[in-house]
Amino acid sequence: MTAAIRCVGxxxxxxxHVAVDDVDLEIPAGGAFGLLGPNGAGKTTTIRMITTLxxxxxxTIEVFGIDVSRRRMAVRRLIGYVPQQLSADAALTxxxxxxxxxxxxxxxxxxxxERVDSALDAVGLLDVAxxxxxxxxxxxxxxxxxxxxxxxSPRLLILDEPTIGLDPVARSSVWxxxxxxxxxxxxxxxxxxHYMDEAEQYCDQIAxxxxxxxxxxxxxxxxxxxxxxxxxxxxxxxAVTGDQLEQVGGGMRDVRTTRRTxxxxx
Amino acid sequence: xxxxxxxxxxxxxxxxxxxxxxxxVELQKIRRDxxxxxxxxxxxxxWLLIFGETFTRLRAIPxxxxxxxxxxxxxxxxxSALFISIFYGILIIWERDAGVLAKLLVTxxxxxxxxxxxxxxxxxxxxxxxxxxxxxxxxxxxxxxANPVKLLAMAVALVLGSAFFCCLSIVIAGLVMSRExxxxxxQAITMPLFFGxxxxxxxxxxxxxxxxxxxxxxLSYEVDALRGLLIATPANLGLDFAVLVVAAVASISLASxxxxxxxx
Numbered sequence: 001m002t003a004a005i006r007c008v009g010x011x012x013x014x015x016x017h018v019a020v021d022d023v024d025l026e027i028p029a030g031g032a033f034g035l036l037g038p039n040g041a042g043k044t045t046t047i048r049m050i051t052t053l054x055x056x057x058x059x060t061i062e063v064f065g066i067d068v069s070r071r072r073m074a075v076r077r078l079i080g081y082v083p084q085q086l087s088a089d090a091a092l093t094x095x096x097x098x099x100x101x102x103x104x105x106x107x108x109x110x111x112x113x114e115r116v117d118s119a120l121d122a123v124g125l126l127d128v129a130x131x132x133x134x135x136x137x138x139x140x141x142x143x144x145x146x147x148x149x150x151x152x153s154p155r156l157l158i159l160d161e162p163t164i165g166l167d168p169v170a171r172s173s174v175w176x177x178x179x180x181x182x183x184x185x186x187x188x189x190x191x192x193x194h195y196m197d198e199a200e201q202y203c204d205q206i207a208x209x210x211x212x213x214x215x216x217x218x219x220x221x222x223x224x225x226x227x228x229x230x231x232x233x234x235x236x237x238x239a240v241t242g243d244q245l246e247q248v249g250g251g252m253r254d255v256r257t258t259r260r261t262x263x264x265x266x
Numbered sequence: 267x268x269x270x271x272x273x274x275x276x277x278x279x280x281x282x283x284x285x286x287x288x289x290x291v292e293l294q295k296i297r298r299d300x301x302x303x304x305x306x307x308x309x310x311x312x313w314l315l316i317f318g319e320t321f322t323r324l325r326a327i328p329x330x331x332x333x334x335x336x337x338x339x340x341x342x343x344x345x346s347a348l349f350i351s352i353f354y355g356i357l358i359i360w361e362r363d364a365g366v367l368a369k370l371l372v373t374x375x376x377x378x379x380x381x382x383x384x385x386x387x388x389x390x391x392x393x394x395x396x397x398x399x400x401x402x403x404x405x406x407x408x409x410x411x412a413n414p415v416k417l418l419a420m421a422v423a424l425v426l427g428s429a430f431f432c433c434l435s436i437v438i439a440g441l442v443m444s445r446e447x448x449x450x451x452x453q454a455i456t457m458p459l460f461f462g463x464x465x466x467x468x469x470x471x472x473x474x475x476x477x478x479x480x481x482x483x484x485l486s487y488e489v490d491a492l493r494g495l496l497i498a499t500p501a502n503l504g505l506d507f508a509v510l511v512v513a514a515v516a517s518i519s520l521a522s523x524x525x526x527x528x529x530x
Contacts, residue, residue, distance in 0.1 A: 051368075051372045052371075052372065053371055053372065073374045073376075074274075076372055076373060076374045081368070081369060081372040083365030083369055086365070087365035087366045087369050089291070089295075091298055092294055092295065096291070100287060100288075100290075103284075103287035104284060104287055104370070104373040104374070105373060106275050106280065106374070148369070
């Protein structure tokens with residue numbers, strides 16, 4: 001079976017700073033894969049290369065067997081992307097927000113309305129689709145963004161910190177929708193998160209990144225077993241990142257983005 | 267929900283479809299928040315009411331047999347479009363910060379189509395604003411053409427001019443990368459572009475250096491076309507439209523090349 005994502009020898013630098021360093025990664029189709037790590041670990045840079053936002057200078061990435069460097073447009077048709085920031089347009093209604101992405105993904109006019117409603121229904125927003133997104137709660141906006149990503153029926157859903165800043169109820173609600181859609185469609189999911197409980201509960205496999213490279217890879221149970229009895233995923237995270245965590249931190253941009261998103265969510 | 271992949275249409279269908287989609291979004295936003303149209307109409311109204319009325323009485327600017335208010339109205343039309351479009355760079359930086367730009371760039375939309383979409387969306391906004399300015403000018407007694415072909419040509423000139431200034435703004439945004447710097451530069455270049463054009467006075471009255479500036483300023487060609495079409499003053503419409511088309515295409519190309527910088 002073709003892997004959803006295959007990265008070989010992936011490396012990316014910003015000036016002298018090596019953000020991603022010789023990453024080899026294979027994400028099976030149909031699964032939920034969690035990419036974990038502290039701020040500045042290289043998760044977002046890896047995701048930006050997979051989503052074609054950054055050029056792949058060293059190494060290769062294939063999405064369902066398609067080379068990201070050579071066939072960017074074909075890869076984009078397979079991807080649904082939810083960025084970390086709250087990116088729904090507050091001035092548009094929920095339906096207009098989703099319809100825009102249906103048009104950008106060339107969903108034919110005759111099935112567009114049906115597809116938009118189906119995406120909104122899948123995230124539980126059909127009843128409020130006519131309201132401006134500016135009046136939605138943080139959890140509803142996240143679900144709306146999920147609908148935007150789903151309206152093109154992608155084979156791979158990429159979520160960058162999808163539940164950051166959400167209250168526990170909204171977090172569960174977002175994940176329940178993701179799980180439900182994954183079960184119905186067999187869609188592959190790649191997610192970055194700081195919440196170990198979410199990674200443990202919802203991801204089939206996890207890769208822990210630190211300083212640009214992958215330090216641990218396996219199912220949550222395997223990773224915990226490797227560390228010893230009664231270990232938690234938090235323990236694995238600490239063991240991998242060590243006491244260097246405070247020093248490496250994330251860039252100012254990471255921190256600003258996270259704070260801005262959290263602030264907008266109240 | 268089931269996975270149903272959509273066939274990719276031909277590029278010649280995709281490009282206008284993307285531009286159309288973004289223009290539709292702009293119209294939806296305008297429809298929902300009409301207060302912006304009113305607040306944006308204040309400045310052109312003040313120019314026409316205060317500057318226009320006063321200078322018509324002063325007769326300080328020689329405009330031949332054309333009343334000064336009539337002469338000035340197309341200039342204010344172009345100015346209101348310039349003021350709308352020159353700040354699209356700030357919008358694109360905001361969209362970068364909010365993750366919107368990254369999300370749009372992950373759709374199967376070529377960068378040139380994305381920039382052209384923004385450019386024509388600015389044009390749509392400028393057109394809606396132009397209707398307000400034209401109504402005001404008519405109320406003040408400016409004698410304007412009612413010829414639909416000329417009005418359509420005016421709309422084309424306004425959209426092309428707005429597209430150029432919107433892309434100029436995106437180019438600057440791609441270079442300066444921050445909202446604060448973009449705001450400062452936007453304010454710094456708007457007035458020189460306006461005063462360095464024929465919007466308020468004939469080029470023949472300008473000193474030599476300003477004449478040169480005016481000749482390389484696309485706003486001058488936009489105003490010349492609008493003036494020729496709206497109040498039938500002598501205009502070189504062929505040259506005006508050629509300059510506006512070339513400027514719009516060149517600026518869309520340059521802005522597309524710089525768009526990627528904003529997402530890195």
